[in-house]
Amino acid sequence: MDIKKIIDGPLGRVDPRVAGFVYERLKRIPLVRRIVDKEFEGMLDGMEEEAKPYKGEFETFARMPEKGRARQEILDEMRTFSERETDKWKDGYVSGAVYHGDEGHIDFLNEVYAINSQSNPLHVDIWPSAMKFESEIVSMTANMLGAEVANADPAANKAFPGEVVGTVTSGGTESILLAMKTYRDWGRAQKGITSPNMVVPTTAHAAFDKAAQYFGIEQKRVPITDAYRADARAAKKLIDKNTVVVVGSAPAFPHGIVDPIEELSEYARRRGIGCHVDGCLGGFMLPWARDLGYPVPAFDFRLPGVTSMSADTHKYGYAAKGTSVVMYRGQDLRHHQFFTIADWPGGLYFSPTLAGSRPGALSAACWASMVSIGAEGYRSGAKKILEAATQIKAGIAEIPELEILGDPLWVIAFGAKDPQVDIYRVMALMTERGWSLNGLHKPSCVHICVTLRHTEKGVAERFVEDLRESVAEVRASPGGEEGAAPVYGMAATVPVRGMVGEMLRRYMDVLYKV
Numbered sequence: 054m055d056i057k058k059i060i061d062g063p064l065g066r067v068d069p070r071v072a073g074f075v076y077e078r079l080k081r082i083p084l085v086r087r088i089v090d091k092e093f094e095g096m097l098d099g100m101e102e103e104a105k106p107y108k109g110e111f112e113t114f115a116r117m118p119e120k121g122r123a124r125q126e127i128l129d130e131m132r133t134f135s136e137r138e139t140d141k142w143k144d145g146y147v148s149g150a151v152y153h154g155d156e157g158h159i160d161f162l163n164e165v166y167a168i169n170s171q172s173n174p175l176h177v178d179i180w181p182s183a184m185k186f187e188s189e190i191v192s193m194t195a196n197m198l199g200a201e202v203a204n205a206d207p208a209a210n211k212a213f214p215g216e217v218v219g220t221v222t223s224g225g226t227e228s229i230l231l232a233m234k235t236y237r238d239w240g241r242a243q244k245g246i247t248s249p250n251m252v253v254p255t256t257a258h259a260a261f262d263k264a265a266q267y268f269g270i271e272q273k274r275v276p277i278t279d280a281y282r283a284d285a286r287a288a289k290k291l292i293d294k295n296t297v298v299v300v301g302s303a304p305a306f307p308h309g310i311v312d313p314i315e316e317l318s319e320y321a322r323r324r325g326i327g328c329h330v331d332g333c334l335g336g337f338m339l340p341w342a343r344d345l346g347y348p349v350p351a352f353d354f355r356l357p358g359v360t361s362m363s364a365d366t367h368k369y370g371y372a373a374k375g376t377s378v379v380m381y382r383g384q385d386l387r388h389h390q391f392f393t394i395a396d397w398p399g400g401l402y403f404s405p406t407l408a409g410s411r412p413g414a415l416s417a418a419c420w421a422s423m424v425s426i427g428a429e430g431y432r433s434g435a436k437k438i439l440e441a442a443t444q445i446k447a448g449i450a451e452i453p454e455l456e457i458l459g460d461p462l463w464v465i466a467f468g469a470k471d472p473q474v475d476i477y478r479v480m481a482l483m484t485e486r487g488w489s490l491n492g493l494h495k496p497s498c499v500h501i502c503v504t505l506r507h508t509e510k511g512v513a514e515r516f517v518e519d520l521r522e523s524v525a526e527v528r529a530s531p532g533g534e535e536g537a538a539p540v541y542g543m544a545a546t547v548p549v550r551g552m553v554g555e556m557l558r559r560y561m562d563v564l565y566k567v
């Protein structure tokens with residue numbers, strides 16, 4: 054069975070939801086199941102080899118060794134892995150992923166981690182330092198994002214009175230999950246909403262879909278305009294009596310564009326509902342970009358309608374992976390995030406975020422990153438990143454076959470305006486040249502998220518040169534199907550969501566194979 058033929062064929066012409074439903078039903082027939090299984094196995098074979106490069110070369114441990122291995126042996130092996138994995142990001146070949154990466158900074162954070170490795174903020178009595186770090190991380194982040202203005206007028210938003218507060222979480226996804234759960238519970242408590250919905254732009258991060266699934270919140274999708282920002286008027290029309298929150302991104306992951314937060318938040322404020330701004334990617338860049346004179350629309354707590362924000366310290370906050378901040382307008386709203394239980398036999402229990410025990414060392418490293426870099430350091434980091442991005446944008450603009458989507462600052466998505474050029478083939482050829490870029494769809498494009506790694510001498514020039522060569526190569530050999538091009542092509546056109554979802558689930562199974 055050729056899955057692609059079916060997708061492009063009969064199933065491709067029916068409504069995606071109907072096709073998905075038909076596929077789910079057909080799959081229950083044992084023969085169909087066997088054919089599907091075989092087909093997926095074939096597709097995933099090559100992927101397993103790629104995902105498990107150490108298999109065969111290093112010892113694997115399906116079971117614990119009876120006798121422990123020597124520490125030195127373990128350290129040596131890990132150094133080997135690290136050496137093989139470091140060059141790519143260190144030399145600036147990777148989009149996003151490592152946002153700082155200077156050796157001195159990494160060594161410093163590692164030292165901070167080592168000092169605090171036993172710390173667990175769940176036990177505030179044993180490690181009070183952990184809460185010192187976390188409360189200050191929240192406060193520093195909030196003040197960077199307009200809390201001083203919001204706090205000067207705590208009654209600016211009638212439905213959400215109070216000063217800006219927040220918590221440290223494990224990452225952007227947890228910040229978003231918690232914020233959406235908070236609005237669900239707030240809606241139930243304040244407005245008696247039992248079937249809540251959230252109004253979310255299609256370009257908002259997948260974490261919002263995850264929240265919708267996890268917490269049983271209906272997601273109403275706001276289309277984007279030709280400028281790749283959320284259509285605020287469409288969002289307004291989607292708000293109804295069961296809407297608990299309107300979402301905007303600053304900026305959104307795919308095309309790096311900031312949504313019209315001022316309008317979105319004002320619609321929300323007038324309806325007395327929440328407005329969450331996802332600043333996971335931009336929270337630690339936009340304030341400095343604005344200081345530097347770049348065109349940054351209002352996006353933070355300075356706007357009275359903005360009632361919560363997420364900002365990732367583990368991205369442009371330059372902390373180690375594993376921290377983010379979620380902030381709320383008012384303690385009352387934050388209370389809907391907190392978990393407490395008074396009748397558990399294990400004692401009185403409370404926890405502010407999803408996890409119970411948490412890595413206090415990561416919060417310590419996050420605090421140390423912020424305090425050691427300071428506003429001046431963040432501003433100069435942002436300056437370098439924005440300048441490298443400007444250089445990259447100018448380079449892309451000079452390649453006639455390509456076009457940049459919208460008018461981004463430092464997350465630059467580009468697609469092909471020449472129908473002869475398949476952008477996924479360009480991406481595959483960039484991969485052959487060592488680059489690791491992000492493939493996106495709807496519309497088909499690729500992005501590079503510029504970080505401090507790309508500000509090193511020669512990196513931006515190398516990117517543009519390699520891109521020019523890759524495009525020329527695609528033009529010279531129309532019809533080629535190298536790399537991920539067919540997979541992305543299929544995912545972009547596939548109407549059978551269930552089928553793609555199944556492939557991704559099976560890929561995760563592969564990842565967890567020893």
Ligand SMILES: Cc1ncc(COP(=O)(O)O)c(C=O)c1O
Pocket residue numbers: 224225226227229258260302304305306331332333334365377
């Ligand atoms: C805009 C935006 N929101 C949320 C996230 C999720 O962050 P995390 O991967 O830390 O969970 C990302 C990650 O890239 C993002 O770009």
